[in-house]
Amino acid sequence: MLNAVLAAFVLAFAAPLVARHMPRQVGTIAALLPAGIFVWLLNQAEMALGPGVVERWPWSPLPGVALTFRLDGLSLLMALIISGVGALILFYAGAYMHGQAQAGRLYALLLAFMASMLGLVLADNLIALFVFWELTSITSFLLIGWHFQEERSRAAALQALIVTGGGGLALLAGFVLIGLVGGTWEIAELSAQAGTLQDSVVYLPILLLLWLGAASKSAQFPFHFWLPGAMVAPTPVSAYLHSATMVKAGVYLLARLSPALGGTSEWSLLFMVTGLVTLLLGGWLSLKQNDMKRMLAYSTVSSLGLLVTLLGLGTKLATEAAALYLLAHALFKGALFMVAGAIDHATGTRDLRRLRGLAGALPTSALAAGLAGLSMAGLPLLAGFAAKEFIYEAALFSGGGVWILTLLLLAGNVAFVVVAQQMTLRIFAGASLSFESFHAPAIPLWLAALVPGALGLALGLLPDVTATLAGAAARAIYGAPVTIHLFVLPGSVTPMLLLSALTIAAGILLYRRRVQLEPWLNWLDQGARLGPEGAFQRLVEGLPHFAARVTALQQNGRLRSYVLWIVGTWLLLLGLTWALRGGPGLPANLLVRLSDLRFHELILVLVILAGLASVMLANTLMTLIVSLGVVGIGTAIVFILFGAPDLAMTQFSIETLGVILFVLVLYRLPGVVRLSPRRTVLRDSILTGLAGAVITLMILIITDLPLVSPLKTWFAGASEPLGHGHNVVNVILVDFRAIDTLGEITVLGIAAIGIFALLKLRPGRKVAEGKDGP
Amino acid sequence: MEVALAIVIGALYAAGLYMMLRRSMVKLIAGLVLLGYASNLLIFVVSRLTRARPPLVPEGAQGIAEPFADPVPQALILTAIVIGFGLQAFALVLVRRAYQAVNNDDLDQVTASDRPDLQQ
Amino acid sequence: MTSIILVVATRLIFPLMLMFSLFLLLRGHDAPGGGFVGGLMAASAFALFALATSVTRARDALRRSTFRLIGIGLLFAFVSGLPGLFAGSPFLRALWTSTELPVIGKLSSVLLFDTGVLLVVVGVTLTIVFAMAEADEEEEE
């Protein structure tokens, strides 16, 4: 299975190359791979329908993450759809995209998407599944934005990515929680311990996170709006990603996890409500669309809602219905999209109001659309019929609230019937119109649509095949053996049959009266536009403004404000620490310790403090520099008094040099002006005064503690015998801690380079070769 | 003396930070210099003070008799002073060049490089 | 602008300052002093020389570019650490010769290190002073 996924990725990279050299055949060549995978899957079907095929690969980026693949009934069904529709789409795209610039990239992205999607449905490890899940979002993003020079495409791509990406992150959190509770990310193992998961305190959060992920991906309310937007992509993309496969990922996930998490009342409530709302909303919105693709997209939203409802219901019958509908929908919706694309290609428009009587011009497309439309409407002999029968049966045998549920499903299905008529009767029947730029479509454009249309009929006529395939999928969802009994034509009149008939009748009636309905439809459409989609737009547009405002508050360009933040944070943290964790008390014997102060020392202290005051009050540069010098020399004298002659010497010489530099460098600057208002000065004084007090306190506390310095004793003893020097400080500097000194002179060297470059290298000044030597 | 010096050091820190909070570039440098003095003195004082007994081994002796000043902080401070000097020299030249570029000593005018663009 | 007295005084003081710088370097191991202070002293000598004459003359008197001085100083410090490294001990292992020379005392890798410090300090200080002086001249032009 890995080989299939990898092969598709590899071919994806090769596709642009193939497209460059064989622009005419590239679609067909690319289609060979999914076709091959399709055949291989059929080959594996017997095993898959039985015990399932498991593959483990020794690749584990993190503990607990593994590349495990499992082919069972559900993944087989999905994989067949993915590879089958994939082959047709690539074949179709070969004709659809012919002659367009950078078509190679489209094949590459489609193949990469297919690989990701296959990985998604085959993976049996939640994290591996998630990896593929996100890859489908990314490829979808790139495909939606295919016409990247158009603003509309970019906006739609962004919308799709942020909605599905955000949902994806929620899903990830859910997966991590599942892993923490269940102790594993292997889906098979999780399915075996549903009890642990469902009894956990985080069951509800997990469910909600899962809901966010699945609902955003499968375009459920209130995240449905990205899908119609995604219709700006080329039609092969819409047909493949946004109707047949990717949007089913959320549904697939629910199906996959329903053995582990499903069956609770929370599960049913959450997903049935979501599904039903989406079903009705999507159906309603599909009625008023004039753009074929948008109409199909809303209808897809509605279908996805139906699937979610069924999975939420979770009974045996409901899972059977879901499996059947999944299959039927992929076929008829894929076909209808491709028909829409062919019409667009031939006539240059997708507007339903401008299309009529195409049957004569596009007979083969009409046939494909007819088959698909009949299946969609749920007429007997076609796959869609069986699915609808099961949907109603599941509703009728659901237990509480039967009538409400049945009624809502009926309403949803009526909308499908209307859409089916729009896609067949409305466009193909009647007197034909003439189009200026009409050209007959190439063979792939109708053939690729006819195949799934015909398959819908074939599956309807071969109930055993359909039952086996869907039954195996339903078994994987339901978690217990399931056998579906299907029939070509119903043998007796059942309530389900009556409901089906009612659906179709209502659909026809509604289609005929659609003109009278329009004001109603418009009203609801406005609401939907202002709702979630509007909120999303406001968020996306408002966020940068909000960010700029917040950032401008902090990053305001004023250095003093930055310093204030830092000093404030430091004091705050210290304050919190002392308040909450017990601070050090003031040492008790301060007066005793103060009494050892000698007279000359007192004078020195006063001089330093006076110098300091003078620094702060200075209003000419000279005063400032001289006062700084006083403080510096005062410090040097402290060093002399307390046995540090080396320090004093260094401090003196540095002080002298510093003053010279100060004068040399700064004499051109203006005098020191006072710029801050009184209030700022007061605030700063209090804050810095506090900082100083903290430092004083720290010194007092620490010097009050006993200190045994092993270093002092050792250095004093080792200096002469081992270091051959009498000046311990110097021996430390050049020998014991010589690497510090090495670093120190390196700092000096770099400073020299920096200063030199600052002074000599200036923008706009030409530096003559050889003249810049120091 | 420790207590008195502790107060001095506290005052040095306070003054250093205060000067850094001003708008003038020259005062900024003065603040940095003061902070340098302050941290050096702090290291000196918290390592305990010993009056007038430099850590020099007398001729012919193998070690020094207690009490004597701790040589370790002295070595550290020496390194720190020299590094501080290098930084101070760089700072001076930088400020001068910045002054030339902006043509103003007021740090509040030095904001071209980091405010977000609110028109966006 | 340069006064005669300054020039003459500099002529006299310049060699004295250099000698004192050397003295500080050599005695540093046993008494207050050392490469850093010695370097500052030598640098002051050249700075004074530049003040009395001109930067160009001072550069000539130095005979080497100031960056070369920094580089060589760093190289001295670096090389003084190598013998230990090659002898199988860690970097900067101090080595001492047993013979005592007049004035200089015992030769050692430590002395080489301290000389490196001196050279760097001279180089750095003079780089700054010269570059400042030259920048001033240019701005006045």
Added chain:
Amino acid sequence: MLPILIPFLMAILSIINWGNRVLHRFLALAGSVGLLFAALALLTTVNEQGILSSNIGDWPAPFGIVLVADLPAAIMILMAAIVGLAVLVYATASMDKGRERFGYYPLILLLLMGMCGAFLTGDLFNLYVWFEIMLIASFALLALGGSRAQLEGSVKYFALNLLVSAFMLTGIGLLYGMTGSLNLAALAQTLRAAGPEQPVTTVAIFFMIAFGIKAAMFPLYFWLPASYHTPPVAVSAIFAGLLTKVGVFALIRVFTLLFVQDTAWTHGLLLAGAALTMLSGVLGAMAFDDIRRIFAFHIISQIAYMVLGLALFVPMALAGTIFYMVHHILVIVSLFLVSGLIARAGGSYFKAQLGGLYGTRPLLALLFLVPALSLSGVPPLSGFWAKLTLLRVTLAQELWLVAAIALLVGLLTLFSMVRIWLSAFWGPPGPAAASVTPMRAGERRALYGSTLALVTLTLALSLFAGPAFELAERASEQLLDPAGYIAAVLGEGS
């Protein structure tokens, strides 16, 4: 020792031969290749033999200065070497003559040397010295060229980073006053035995602030966005990749080795800081149009994930932090190099001035997309594995709010990256494209080659996340087992 000495020697030789551009280039490339080999050798040795320690000058341990190579240090040195080499190659084709002549190459070498020293040192004051080397080298690099924006950025960078030095020196002084030692291992021992009367936690706050500024945490990060977009790309890329990581590394070092007396409090503060930093960083990124400034703010928000791992303080989380550092170094340097390429190909650093590069420069689009998605944590790229690890621990510790913020910031990061994509790569060609000159072959080779190499490494890290994560796990075990560090430095039985 070699990782320090090789760049040092090359820098010295460059300084001696000042002004010789060609020689400087050669020495810098030789130095970084040498550094790369030394780093590989060091990592292999440490991986096989455990923590190595070398007493400089052969003076016994708590007295002299020791260099200690444990796995985290060795990994970081390797990353520094890789980034150094890539950026230097990039610089050969993008640096202007003036900067090349005025010491760009030796300054980069010295910066690398300072970093290696900071990673290796086992002595607190020596750490300060290495920090200063890094600092002054970065000052010089930042201001090199002397444009107005550079000078303005430098003043802020300078002032705030000197505040770091002051805080750090104060902290070192206070610690020495309490314990009488500077050696990290000895300090670790003494502080563990410290009584309640010792204000250890208070001193820890000093270091938290100092390294917090350095690591660019909220609300201490202002220096970074004020300055990182001002110098040429070959300077800001190396800053972006490594400088803040040194701060994170120092935080990790002292908050695993020294300050573990009151982890509920100190690491709780780090946790809160990390969450706030994530948010404010990503918001900042959305406020700007200049791609480099966007990336600069993303550094801040990503740094927070690394601090988060430290704050969670369990082996898995610290392993996540180390993995995250490696990932982020590769990714952010790639992005900065890409920003240079974008400006070269599209004529501007500003989103609004750009457009249509997806159509005209597919390779560049790919080179942007991979690190950008990795930064946002899109699987299966390296950033995803890093975030997943941290998310797992955060949720396991039931820190719901922090987990939610971490996820939200991931989404906002993606949003921010996609915004760049939408306007620079998609959309109609931008107005700035007119000024673009075609690239010479040699230029193309150096610029694309170095970027491609880093992006390939990101992909390799994504693909071989398993072995890389195992290494990070072993590194994190070393961090959380100070006894091993102490024994390696002070000898067994101490």
